[in-house]
Amino acid sequence: MGIFSPIEHLLTDIYVKVFAYLYMLAQSVLAFVFAPTPPPPSARPKKGAPRVAIIGAGLTGVSAASHCVGHGFDVQIFEARPKKEGLGGIWSRVNSTSALQIHSIMFRFHPSVKWDSAYPTQAQIKQQIIEVWKQYDLERRTAFNTPVKSLKKNKDGKWVINNDESKYGTFDGIVAAVGSCGDPKMPTLPHQDRFKGQVFHSSNLDGKDAKGKRVVVIGGGASAIEALEYAVNSGAARIDVLSRSDKWIIPRNVVVNVLLASNIFGQEISLSWVPEWLLRKFFYRDLSDISPAGKGIFTDTPMVNSELFDQIRAGKARWLRGDIICVENEGIRFNHRSQGVPKGGPGHEILVEADIIVMATGFSRPSLSFLPDKVFQPPYNPPSWYLQVFPPQYPSICANNSTYVNAIGTVGNYHIGIYTRLLLMFLVDPLSRPTEFWMKRWIDMTRFMKRFAPTGAFDFFTYAELIYWFLFVVAINPFRWKWAAFVLFGIGRGLPMTVVAGEDQLRAMGGGGGGESQGEKNEGEKSQRGGKSEVSK
Ligand SMILES: Cc1cc2nc3c(=O)[nH]c(=O)nc-3n(C[C@H](O)[C@H](O)[C@H](O)COP(=O)(O)OP(=O)(O)OC[C@H]3O[C@@H](n4cnc5c(N)ncnc54)[C@H](O)[C@@H]3O)c2cc1C
Ligand SMILES: NC(=O)c1ccc[n+]([C@@H]2O[C@H](COP(=O)([O-])OP(=O)(O)OC[C@H]3O[C@@H](n4cnc5c(N)ncnc54)[C@H](OP(=O)(O)O)[C@@H]3O)[C@@H](O)[C@H]2O)c1
Ligand SMILES: *[C@@H]1O[C@H](CO)[C@@H](O)[C@H](O)[C@H]1NC(C)=O
Numbered sequence: 001m002g003i004f005s006p007i008e009h010l011l012t013d014i015y016v017k018v019f020a021y022l023y024m025l026a027q028s029v030l031a032f033v034f035a036p037t038p039p040p041p042s043a044r045p046k047k048g049a050p051r052v053a054i055i056g057a058g059l060t061g062v063s064a065a066s067h068c069v070g071h072g073f074d075v076q077i078f079e080a081r082p083k084k085e086g087l088g089g090i091w092s093r094v095n096s097t098s099a100l101q102i103h104s105i106m107f108r109f110h111p112s113v114k115w116d117s118a119y120p121t122q123a124q125i126k127q128q129i130i131e132v133w134k135q136y137d138l139e140r141r142t143a144f145n146t147p148v149k150s151l152k153k154n155k156d157g158k159w160v161i162n163n164d165e166s167k168y169g170t171f172d173g174i175v176a177a178v179g180s181c182g183d184p185k186m187p188t189l190p191h192q193d194r195f196k197g198q199v200f201h202s203s204n205l206d207g208k209d210a211k212g213k214r215v216v217v218i219g220g221g222a223s224a225i226e227a228l229e230y231a232v233n234s235g236a237a238r239i240d241v242l243s244r245s246d247k248w249i250i251p252r253n254v255v256v257n258v259l260l261a262s263n264i265f266g267q268e269i270s271l272s273w274v275p276e277w278l279l280r281k282f283f284y285r286d287l288s289d290i291s292p293a294g295k296g297i298f299t300d301t302p303m304v305n306s307e308l309f310d311q312i313r314a315g316k317a318r319w320l321r322g323d324i325i326c327v328e329n330e331g332i333r334f335n336h337r338s339q340g341v342p343k344g345g346p347g348h349e350i351l352v353e354a355d356i357i358v359m360a361t362g363f364s365r366p367s368l369s370f371l372p373d374k375v376f377q378p379p380y381n382p383p384s385w386y387l388q389v390f391p392p393q394y395p396s397i398c399a400n401n402s403t404y405v406n407a408i409g410t411v412g413n414y415h416i417g418i419y420t421r422l423l424l425m426f427l428v429d430p431l432s433r434p435t436e437f438w439m440k441r442w443i444d445m446t447r448f449m450k451r452f453a454p455t456g457a458f459d460f461f462t463y464a465e466l467i468y469w470f471l472f473v474v475a476i477n478p479f480r481w482k483w484a485a486f487v488l489f490g491i492g493r494g495l496p497m498t499v500v501a502g503e504d505q506l507r508a509m510g511g512g513g514g515g516e517s518q519g520e521k522n523e524g525e526k527s528q529r530g531g532k533s534e535v536s537k
């Protein structure tokens, strides 16, 4: 052993360095091929270029804005919070105890992102978002401290934000990127005032000293695992996680994650017991009691972690299923349930002692209520929209990741890029634009195909399903074929634009063409026409 370990170390070191080098190299190639060219610093968008309003300066908003700007569109970003907490979105509001749990290869939210590690820290993620923001000259296009409260069409069919046309102008398209994690959720537990220790939210653990203390974490989501890791790292004396519902945990392994994300059906299928059985047998092993009973893996976003079980096995932490009865002076009175017993079901009562309570109880959902009322009418209410993000009444609105419920997938640059480019295509090419009728039929069809899904059709999807959605909607409409390379890869916008200019002339001669939807004809006819042939390449 004595002789081998230095060699072993050296080899590991070389291996890691070579791998890191190759990873960086591959990312440079991706950036070179796929990142749209940023505009020159002093560039002004061409007069009459379509304008897109981006709501939210998190990674979705910043990435979407960069795609718009890179393809010659004009953008204005609206961010509710001040720059310090708003730019970077949720990653600027959680403390450094949060980090990426999935491999960064699946978190390339923009083609120019360059991760230098497999699991970047919160600070590194925030930094990458800011870099994209700077690189695409978005600083002068961002209004901070500006919550969007309303979105209306003016008489020309253009979008007006917060009823203030004179201040912000009008917009042809909207990207609502408000995210799904807003303010921290801090429920008050029964008799919480009796507790003599301290209570913190999981996003606010920097500088909190847990050394030698008993830490109780409330919640069973990804934030609970992060809080557990924080407590282990700061040398807590005892750690208990109190979880009232079960979620699947999958290993930090790119191959396993990719395999799970490849379920093209996007729901539980007759073979889903196979991955579930394998996970219990080879990953949970002796701890399979923690795994969810009777809840399929394709129903809920799983948590990605490999160290949790080691920490439980090493006796550093306990993971307890059950319901909180009340808080006491010394800790939490808890009804401990066995596997398979539902929330609120029978169990046995214990007192879990605590000096610190960490609320890993999640975040409240930002509201989309600034959108026109009719987009919320069931049965076509979010997330049951066209491709989950376009309300069927308005293909000029793209609400990326704001309707998200659950999925097994990735936040690859593909999603944000593809969604943004679909929107851009709809804006400039009326023939490619779906009508309300067909958008609703697509939603109906997806519901029909997923009618046996234990979740609603849009409450859970997989990566493979998402790719199928994109390919389907591009292939189904011949007028979109010329756009395929642009929509899917961000290359070659010149050619379809030339065709559209030709079609435009034809339409100018003969009339016709499609509006946004029935009753919204204005938009398509007037607003799109003006700019499109003049957009810079
Ligand atoms: C602790 C933590 C860890 C996470 N880790 C992972 C992970 O490992 N992997 C993963 O895939 N995901 C993870 N996530 C999920 C995370 O939500 C996404 O990674 C991503 O940051 C979402 O980006 P977004 O731009 O869509 O939303 P956000 O980052 O939430 O940004 C939305 C922005 O919109 C602004 N806004 C909202 N409403 C309005 C309005 N009306 N007007 C103007 N502005 C508005 C908000 O102020 C906010 O800045 C994590 C989340 C948390 C909380
Ligand atoms: N690095 C990462 O990957 C990472 C880290 C953190 C967060 N995230 C993401 O961020 C989002 C939020 O995650 P999160 O873990 O903060 O929140 P979450 O997934 O919403 O989980 C909150 C947990 O708290 C429980 N809870 C809520 N209120 C409670 C109460 N009053 N009493 C007892 N338990 C209560 C919930 O139980 P019920 O389910 O029964 O309501 C749930 O187990 C998710 O999308 C997640 O994927 C990712
Ligand atoms: C941690 O989060 C809290 C609450 O969001 C914030 O006030 C504090 O400044 C953060 N601390 C650090 C070091 O970022």
Ligand SMILES: *[C@@H]1O[C@H](CO)[C@@H](O)[C@H](O)[C@H]1NC(C)=O
Binding pocket: 059, 060, 109, 388, 389, 400, 401, 404, 409, 410, 411, 412, 415, 416, 419, 466
């Ligand atoms: C955009 O939306 C799709 C589908 O909801 C999602 O998979 C993609 O990751 C979103 N973008 C981000 C950053 O989450």
Ligand SMILES: CC(=O)N[C@H]1CO[C@H](CO)[C@@H](O)[C@@H]1O
Binding pocket: 179, 180, 181, 401, 404, 407, 409, 410, 411
């Ligand atoms: C994959 C995906 O849809 N992207 C993110 C959207 O928001 C949720 C919740 O904040 C994240 O968990 C996803 O990673």
